[in-house]
Amino acid sequence: MKLLTRWMARLCMCLVAGQVLAQAYPSKPIKVVVGYAAGGAVDVVARTIGQSLSSSMGQPVLVENKPGAGTNIAVKSVIGAEPDGYTLMMAANALAANMALYQPMPFDAERDLVPVSLIGRVPVVIAANPNVPYATVKQLIEAAKGKPNSIAFGSPGNGSTPHMAIELFARAAGIDLQHVPYRGGAPAITDAIGGQVALVAVNALEVLPHAKSGKLKVLAVLSPNRSPIFPDVPTIAESGFPGFEASVWYGLVAPAATPKPIVAKLHDEVQKALQTKEVRERMSAVGGEVVPGSADMFANLIRSERQRYTKLVKEANIQPD
Structure with a gap:
C-alpha cells in the first residue's frame, strides 16, 4: 500500500511538473x-x-x-x-x-x-515542354505505349517525392518512362523548358511562374481536387486514375x-x-x-x-x- 501511495505521489508530481513546464513554455x-x-x-x-x-x-x-x-x-x-x-x-x-x-x-x-x-x-504536377505532341495524360500514355521508355521526365532527384509519384503513376498506367534525376527542381524545369527532357515532375509552386509565362504546360495535378493555382488543369483522377494521389x-x-x-x-x-x-x-x-x-x-x-x-x-x- 505504501509503495502504491509513493508511486501515485510521484506520478502526480510528474504531471504537475509537466503542466508547469508547458505553462512556462516558450521562454x-x-x-x-x-x-x-x-x-x-x-x-x-x-x-x-x-x-x-x-x-x-x-x-x-x-x-x-x-x-x-x-x-x-x-x-x-x-x-x-x-x-x-x-x-x-x-x-x-x-x-x-x-x-x-x-x-x-x-x-x-x-x-x-x-x-x-x-x-x-x-500537389505534385506533371508538366511538359509546350512543343511536345500531347496535351493530356491520355495522350501522354498513348505516346508512351507507342514507344516504351522513349519519353524522359526530369525530377528533383532520385527518391524525391515527384520521382516517386511518377513511378507510381507509370505503374498504374502500365507505361515505361525514362527518369532523369537532377539536383533540385530548378535545373529539371530548366531542361524541360529547353527541350532536353519532355516532361518534368515537381510541386505546383515551382512550376507556377513557368506555366503562367507559357514556357511549360501542366498536364495534370496529382491531387484529389483541382489546384487553386491551376483551376483549369484536370486532376489525375479526372484523367482516368480515380483514387490516385501524390502530394x-x-x-x-x-x-x-x-x-x-x-x-x-x-x-x-x-x-x-x-x-x-x-x-x-x-x-x-x-x-x-x-x-x-x-x-x-x-x-x-x-x-x-x-x-x-x-x-x-x-x-x-x-x-x-
Missing part, C-alpha cells in the same frame, strides 16, 4: 529546421507557420536551413537536439522515404521523433523525448494557426491546402507513407543520389 526563441535551401516550398511553409506561432506564443520562431544528404543532415540534427521544445523540424515526404532509400537506415522517424502536427499538402506533405516534428505537455501545446498552437486567414491564403498561394488534424493522424501518415515508399523502392530498385 526563449524556437528554432524550426528545414532540410532544404531557402526559398523552396518547405521553407515558405515553415516561415508562414513560424510567423503565426511567433505572434501567438510571444517568442521569435526562427527558420534554420540545413540542406544536404536528402534532408538526412537536418533530420539527424533535430534527433540529436535537446528535447525541450525549442528545436523542431518542418518535415516533408523525405522523412518517410529516406528510411527506405538509404541503407543502412539513417534513422527511425517513428522511434526518434514525435509528430507535432500535419500542416498541409501541395508533397508538410508537418512539424520534434525530438522523441520532448515532454508531452509541450508537444500538446505546440499542436494546439499549430491548429489555431491553420484556422487563420493569413495561413490559409499563404498555403493557397503556393498551390496547397491546410490539413488540420490530430498528432495521431500525422503519425499514421508517416507510417503509411513509409510502407508505401518501402514497397516502391524495392520494386523499382530506386537508389538515392
